[in-house]
Amino acid sequence: xxxxxxxxxxxxxxxxxxxxxxxxxxxxxxxxxxxxxxxxxxxxxxxxxxxxxxxxxxxxxxxxxxxxxxxxxxxxxxxxxxxxxxxxxxxxxxxxxxxxxxxxxxxxxxxxxxxxxxxxxxxxxxxxxxxxxxxxxxxxxxxxxxxxxxxxxxxxxxxxxxxxxxxxxxxxxxxxxxxxxxxxxx
Numbered sequence: 001x002x003x004x005x006x007x008x009x010x011x012x013x014x015x016x017x018x019x020x021x022x023x024x025x026x027x028x029x030x031x032x033x034x035x036x037x038x039x040x041x042x043x044x045x046x047x048x049x050x051x052x053x054x055x056x057x058x059x060x061x062x063x064x065x066x067x068x069x070x071x072x073x074x075x076x077x078x079x080x081x082x083x084x085x086x087x088x089x090x091x092x093x094x095x096x097x098x099x100x101x102x103x104x105x106x107x108x109x110x111x112x113x114x115x116x117x118x119x120x121x122x123x124x125x126x127x128x129x130x131x132x133x134x135x136x137x138x139x140x141x142x143x144x145x146x147x148x149x150x151x152x153x154x155x156x157x158x159x160x161x162x163x164x165x166x167x168x169x170x171x172x173x174x175x176x177x178x179x180x181x182x183x184x185x186x
Contacts, residue, residue, distance in 0.1 A: 004066055004069060005052055005062070005065035005066035005068070005069045006052075006053075006065070007069070008049040008050065008051050009049060009050040009051075009052075009069065009072055009073055009076065010048060010049050011045075011048050011049060011050060011076070012076065012080055014028055014029065015027070015028045015076060015079060015080060016028065017045050017050060017076075018045070019037070019043045019044075019045050022036060022037050022039065023035070023036055023037065024037055024043055024072065024075075026072070026075040026076055026078075026079055027079060028079040028080060030078075030079050030080065030082060030140055031078070031079050031082075031120065031139075031140035031141075032079070032140075033075045033078060033079060033140055033141055035071055035072070035075060037068060038064045038068065039055075040054065040055055040056070040058070040060065040061040040064050041053070041054060041055065041061065041064050041065055041068050042054070042055050043068070043072075050072060052065055052068050052069045052072065053065070074142045077142075078139075078140040078141055078142055079140050082138055082139060082140050083138065083139060083140070083141075083142045083145045083146075084136060084137065084138045084145070085136075085137045085138075085145055085146065085149035085168065086134060086135070086136050086137075086168065086169040087134065087135045087136075087137070087149060087152055087153060087166055087167065087168060087169065088128070088132050088133070088134055088166070088167055088168075088169055089105070089107060089132070089133040089134070089135070089166055090132060090158065090163060090164055090165060090166070090167060091107065091108055091156075091164035091165065092108075092164075093106065093108065094106060094107050094108065094133060094156075094164075094166075095133050096125045096133055096135055097125065098117075098123055098124075098125050101116060101117050102114050102115065102116055102117065103115045103117060103123055103125075103135070103152070105152075105155055105156075105166075107155060107156040107165075107166065108156065108164070109156075113155050115151065115152060115155070117148070118144055118148055120139050120140060120141055120144060121137060121138070121139040121141075121144055121145060121148055122137075122138045122139060123135060123136070123137050123138075124136045124138075134169070135152060137149050137152070149168070152166060153166045153167065153168070158171075158173045160173065160174060160175055160176040161175070161176055161178055163175065
């Protein structure tokens, strides 16, 4: 039995929730999100809460009930507060420029890398106090924000010797000893 899936979800003020034809739509002033709900799950929207129920008891429906509740909670949080990922461009000469709907990254290659910003996502380029370039990716859809942040990070993942590359703010990179440290053991 999914215990968490049975808990009702409270709807904050100024958030509108509709369930029609198997599609749940959550909207507010910050954005609008929609999610296709599995046919094994029934969603009941009441005055100030949402109930996620199984149509028939089964192991698969039980799993889908908890998953659906988590997705709906993420949608509500996304349209109320939004999601944010911060990336650091750590390396000599690394920088990012936002031009229109594209990010142009200079990250140590012989060429610049251009990535298109998906719809519904905002990207802000900045600097830390230590003069390290940063990218802040925000949006209402948790999946889109995380996927785009991972796509940007994949352009130049941090390397283990000096830590150069694109990484999340606060991410710990396991560092390896270089050749000089290996040679001094003899």
